Each structure stands twice: as C-alpha cells, then as structure tokens.
Ligand SMILES: Nc1ncnc2c1ncn2[C@@H]1O[C@H](COP(=O)(O)OP(=O)(O)OP(=O)(O)O)[C@@H](O)[C@H]1O
C-alpha cells in the first residue's frame with residue numbers, strides 16, 4: 001500500500017531519522033511508538049504526503065511519490081484516512097459537515113444513515129451541529145477519527161487518536177479501527193499508550209514499530 | 224440584488240464567505256463597468272462623427288475656372304454643362320460676382336475691383352448622397368474646360384477625420400486599460416482571499432480535494448461578484464448617458480454621446496466580459512497559490 005525505502009527526513013540540517021524502510025501491507029495493523037519528539041508525527045506525514053522525504057523512495061499504491069502530479073496526490077489521499085495530531089477542521093462548517101468533507105470533496109453522495117451511525121459510535125450524535133471551535137479536545141479527536149473513516153479508505157493513519165479521551169472511549173475507538181482492519185483496511189496508529197497496544201493485541205495481529213536512535217525498528221514481544 | 228455567495232454549491236460552501244474582498248471586487252467591477260460605458264460611448268460617437276464628417280463634406284465641392292478673360296464665359300458654361308450631366312451631382316451653379324466679392328471681402332476689403340483682376344470663376348457643386356466619381360469628373364472637365372479645377376475638399380477634410388479616428392482609438396485604448404486594471408484588482412483581491420484561507424486550503428488538500436475543486440470555490444465567487452458589479456455599473460452608466468441632453472443635428476459631438484441601433488449590444492457585453500476577466504484572473508491566481516500547498 002504505502003512503502004518507504006531507505007527514507008530520511010529532517011527539518012533542518014540534521015536528519016530526524018534516516019534509512020527508514022517500511023512496507024505497509026494490505027489488511028495489517030501497525031502501531032508506531034517512540035519518545036515525544038522522536039519523529040512519529042513526521043513519519044506519519046510522510047505516509048500521507050504532507051511531507052516529501054529528503055532522500056529515499058516513497059511509493060503510494062504502486063506509484064513513486066516523486067512522479068505523482070498534484071491530482072495523483074489528491075486521489076491517493078482519498079484512499080488514506082488521516083487523524084492529524086492537531087485535528088484541523090474547517091471552522092465555519094458544522095462538525096457533521098466536517099466529518100462528511102472527504103465525501104463532499106470526492107463528489108460522493110452523503111449517506112445520512114451511515115453518518116448518524118458513525119457519529120453515534122464515536123459518541124458525538126448530540127454535537128453534530130456544533131462548530132469545531134466549540135468542541136472539547138476529546139470531541140475533536142473523535143470527530144477527526146470519524147472524518148478519517150467515513151469513506152472507508154484503504155489505509156487509516158491516526159496520530160495519537162486517543163490522546164485526549166478516557167479509557168472507555170479509547171477502547172471504543174480502537175474497536176472501530178479493529179472492525180475496519182477486519183474488513184481488510186490497513187491501520188497505522190502513532191501512540192504512547194501501551195495499554196492501547198495491549199488491548200489491540202488481544203483482538204488482532206498487530207505489529208509495533210518503534211523510533212529509536214533515528215531508526216525505525218520492529219519491537220519484539222517485550223511490549 | 225442577489226447575494227451570490229448564498230447560492231448553494233458544493234465547492235462554494237467549503238470555503239468560508241469572504242465578504243470584504245468579494246464586496247471590493249463587486250465595487251471595482253461596477254466602477255470599471257461605469258467607466259467602460261463612457262469609453263465605449265466616446266469611441267462609438269467619434270466613430271459616427273468621423274463617418275458624418277467625411278460624408279457631409281464629401282457632398283459639397285467647388286470647381287474653379289482660371290482662364291484668359293475671353294475664354295472664361297465659354298469654359299464656365301462648358302464646365303457647368305459637364306457637371307449637370309454628371310451622375311451624383313444634385314445641383315451646380317456659377318457664383319455671381321457679388322457672391323465672389325463677399326467671399327473675398329474678409330481678405331481684400333469690400334472695394335475690390337473684381338472686373339479688373341484675373342479672378343477665377345467659381346462653381347458651387349452639391350452632390351447627392353451617392354457621391355460623384357471624382358476621378359471621372361476631373362477627366363471630363365479636363366476635356367471640356369481645360370481651365371477648370373475640381374476641389375472636393377479632401378485636403379482639409381482629412382485631418383478632421385483623422386482626429387476623430389484617433390479619438391475613437393483612444394477610447395478603445397481606455398477600454399483595454401480598464402479591463403487590465405480590473406484584472407489586476409481582481410487578482411489582488413483573489414490573492415488576499417486565498418492567503419486568508421490558507422488553513423482551509425490545507426485541510427481540503429489533506430482530505431483529497433483536487434486543485435480544480437478548491438479553485439472553483441474562489442473562481443465562482445469572484446466571477447459572480449464581478450458580473451453583478453459590472454451589471455449594476457453598466458446600468459448606471461447607460462442611465463447616465465441616456466440622461467444627457469438629446470442629440471440635435473447641429474449639437475455636434477457632445478450631444479451625440481449615446482448608443483444607436485446595434486451599438487446597444489456593446490454595453491450589454493460589459494457584464495459577461497467582466498465575468499470572464501474575473502474568471503481568468505482568479506483561476507490563474509488560485510492555481511498559482513495552490514502550487515505552494517501540498
Ligand atoms: N515544522 C517543523 N519545523 C521544524 N522542526 C519541526 C517541525 N515539526 C516538528 N519538528 C521537530 O521535529 C521533531 C519531531 O517532531 P514530531 O512531531 O514528529 O515528534 P513526535 O514523535 O510526533 O512527538 P510527540 O510524541 O510529542 O507528538 C521535534 O523535535 C520537533 O520539534
């Protein structure tokens with residue numbers, strides 16, 4: 001689905017990480033961990049083409065990122081649902097309009113039943129008409145997750161999707177992602193929350209990646 | 224007046240309303256359309272004036288006969304005969320001595336002894352609207368009355384017609400400049416709207432919006448605003464022109480400032496053209512701005 005081959009990235013002169021190779025397999029479930037500031041968000045941004053690698057090769061659905069036109073990038077992004085760490089929305093639209101945005105942008109019809117069910121699942125039914133600035137941090141995260149999955153994309157990339165919600169809600173959101181994974185979707189979650197990883201391990205086969213010493217390693221059974 | 228931003232459209236809704244810049248665009252387009260109406264009227268009126276001058280002046284001519292005194296009478300009669308037999312000549316007559324005297328008086332005083340001077344005889348010719356074949360007439364006069372010289376006023380008509388033509392050209396230049404200024408202002412307004420919505424554009428790109436989808440929201444908005452603004456400006460401009468004192472035959476240039484017949488189509492074209500200018504300017508600005516956002 002998404003492949004990074006010997007990729008490095010740095011904001012300034014120094015590389016944040018280098019020689020990273022990653023191959024997101026269809027239907028698999030990944031976690032990405034690492035200390036704060038180690039580059040988890042940066043690595044995810046490479047995975048949805050918000051950033052372009054300074055060196056190495058990134059491939060999206062079989063296409064080399066460097067050869068992709070702006071329209072190719074847009075089409076690839078429609079197959080990747082993203083929960084950003086800072087949960088950016090369009091503040092002039094209601095929360096439900098924001099959740100439906102990927103459909104709107106792709107020119108797909110809005111399925112009100114599906115939308116209502118999804119908002120119910122993330123516990124936001126009563127906040128559908130609120131505008132993003134009126135939502136709490138946790139509500140914003142849940143809305144962002146709903147927006148990421150509304151089109152049932154092939155890949156779901158989530159940056160700390162449970163950072164601001166209680167454990168019960170975390171489990172609920174996780175089970176949504178596990179359901180999608182069981183439908184064959186690829187899931188990549190960056191998190192500090194070891195409990196979340198353990199809870200996921202109990203339900204599906206997960207692979208845990210860890211950023212350490214500017215490299216990405218696959219963590220063993222020690223988690 | 225309808226508010227274009229409330230018309231529902233998918234792409235339009237995802238960009239927040241840009242009231243201020245859009246209203247400025249509307250005003251600019253309106254003011255520019257108003258000016259264009261006047262530039263157009265000027266251009267068309269000078270065009271008409273040039274046509275009228277050339278046709279009116281063309282309709283009168285003079286034949287001057289310089290010949291030895293004993294030949295004068297014969298040649299004058301011969302020339303007059305030729306003229307009256309020429310198609311396109313509605314009347315021709317020999318000016319009397321008294322008329323000639325009054326023509327020359329401003330230069331030589333009233334007491335000029337015309338009989339004692341070799342003054343040429345003058346024949347005043349009035350043409351029909353069809354005009355006369357001047358070259359043919361000259362040849363025939365040459366044969367019948369060698370001393371006759373046809374003066375069809377081309378010499379002094381030309382500079383007037385030239386001046387009118389130049390004025391018409393300046394009107395066209397003014398219209399082109401107005402269009403260019405409108406395009407520049409709309410580009411500035413569109414750029415400021417695009418810059419103000421940088422966050423929105425980023426979010427749209429991240430959820431997979433095509434550049435055309437995002438650009439459409441801005442382009443549509445500015446095009447409609449420019450169109451409505453220009454429509455209002457055109458209506459006001461045309462009203463102002465209609466309110467000018469009516470054209471009179473001797474009123475000449477200023478009172479002739481208006482639209483006649485098919486020329487009414489020109490002001491009708493202003494609003495759609497303003498829309499097209501806004502469409503192109505915004506589209507170029509939008510795609511340029513989008514290039515900077517992944
Ligand atoms: N736009 C930027 N310009 C410069 N430096 C940046 C930028 N974004 C992030 N960084 C730096 O890059 C490093 C990695 O940031 P990143 O956000 O990827 O870390 P993270 O692992 O997601 O951290 P956290 O767990 O706190 O979210 C940090 O040191 C950060 O300061």
Ligand SMILES: [Mg+2]
Pocket residue numbers: 040041042085159
């Ligand atoms: Mg982060």
